[in-house]
Amino acid sequence: MPYTDSFTGRRVLVTGGLGFIGSNLAHRLVDLGAEVVLVDSLVPDYGGNLFNIEDIKDRVRINIADVRDEHSMRYLVQGQDYLFNLAGQLSHIDSMRDPYTDLDINCRSQLSILEACRKGNPNIKIIYASTRQIYGRPQYLPLDENHLVYPVDVNGINKWAGEHYHILYNNVYGIRATALRMTVTYGPRMLMKHSRQTVLGWFIRLAVSDQEIEIWGDGNQLRDYTYVDDAVEALLRAAASEQSNGQVYNLGAPRPYSHLEVVETLLAVAGTGRYRLKPFPPERQKIDVGDIYSSYKRIQSELGWEPKVDLREGLARTVQFYRQYGQHYW
């Protein structure tokens, strides 16, 4: 049976469900016939946005709650078949300014969610959204899952811990869990209010608004980009698979792009905006990791996932979305 059949009529909980990836996942799950509960705290600046699910609001249940709220989470995980555990503090800068909040969200809450599953719903399958940010400065490229983890910010350390709690609970308690180390994900419904979480989102906003984009450094740094529909497919494949239990998978792209290439492609598909190069701010230089991109061979061979939307097409769809709905995101 195709992996997408695994969700028809099944009960699915999505933390961070009003955020960028969570809301795109919700659209797909609703289409597949799942009963979807979206949990989100709507913490200002974190990416949750009710407009993200405006067109499916009658087909999902929204539950406003913070993953730090142990009691609510204990109730909400009960009876669910799948948990897509996407809520997180994602800003590297914020994690350095306030490491305790990052710890509470990315570590303590993950432990309490896992404890809630262990005690109240041990048959659930959990997919945890991790990040390739945890690797730090690459010793070789592309990064594979055997690369040493040397995070360059508090967020990377805490996300790694959150990921490993999941793998541990899989291995010790049999709470099935899989972690995906996401690369730069982009597409409709991404946060556009500030640049602390995603620089590409900010660039897209500037392009759509016909403003000037500042690229730090020489623009030659390489990154890999995942269009959100591809990320959603990876989440679904990991959830539907039993082989994925206890595993960690990189996402990645067929080739990396330099910042310059990305911006030039963006400006070409948008037809508006412009850019200039600017020296790196010193506080960012210290936590910058240079070129970085991942190999997705493991998930390709084990789960059959590969990216389908290339950068130009993905950017074109994204620009189109924000041309239409930008006022709900600025």
Next chain:
Amino acid sequence: MPYTDSFTGRRVLVTGGLGFIGSNLAHRLVDLGAEVVLVDSLVPDYGGNLFNIEDIKDRVRINIADVRDEHSMRYLVQGQDYLFNLAGQLSHIDSMRDPYTDLDINCRSQLSILEACRKGNPNIKIIYASTRQIYGRPQYLPLDENHLVYPVDVNGINKWAGEHYHILYNNVYGIRATALRMTVTYGPRMLMKHSRQTVLGWFIRLAVSDQEIEIWGDGNQLRDYTYVDDAVEALLRAAASEQSNGQVYNLGAPRPYSHLEVVETLLAVAGTGRYRLKPFPPERQKIDVGDIYSSYKRIQSELGWEPKVDLREGLARTVQFYRQYGQHYW
């Protein structure tokens, strides 16, 4: 100048200072002419014991405080030249039963100590006591510092995070810090009240008390052992070195020993006690890692450390200590 001169007349703070390694370190620091402040919470079961510093109590300052107490720690780090950051929750079993306490001590408190140093004493040098437990099940032996980290308990995940906070604050903020991944450390002043923190300590107590030691499994599992004086020398060398800043070092031993060999050596030097083999309890089997021992090549070549006390000699000294002072530890 010899590295030991780095401590004469210098101000040294030791967290976990009334514990096993902390109190042995305190003895050495006092002999080297340091001004020593020992911080310990004396949490029952954690290893702090006032008898550990009975013979030097007039030459150190004792400050009862918990590393979770941010305000006290903020005051205590001020003006110190060195911080030996040894306080931790060390029981793997306890970390699974109560992951939140382990998180508070091994993650949150480490962040707050580092923040206290960043804001109140950025010139301090910190040595963090990490553990080779973080590696999890070995993919190859001996473990070197490039081995992937796949902890098999909550404690291992949190200790890794605590270690990496230190490396991060070194790299980003210039708070000089070094982490040592300790192996099984043993010797005088180790905890003997229960077996949750250290099995070897418990075995020594049984041997000295002429009781029966139960070895789980076939007794062929290999481990490496560090006599506490050697561990103290590693801590001092790391503190005195500038090359060690931002580095992680394994400790290790010239050769590993099987549990059977250790127990037979122990019984031989003690002249009392006996043993029998017993099947592994299922809850321990799941988090057991099989053979495990580390390579200490990196610290040997960079800091000139190597172990000097072999197992038989170390066990003989330990047995002698507990024959004399056992009543303060049982």
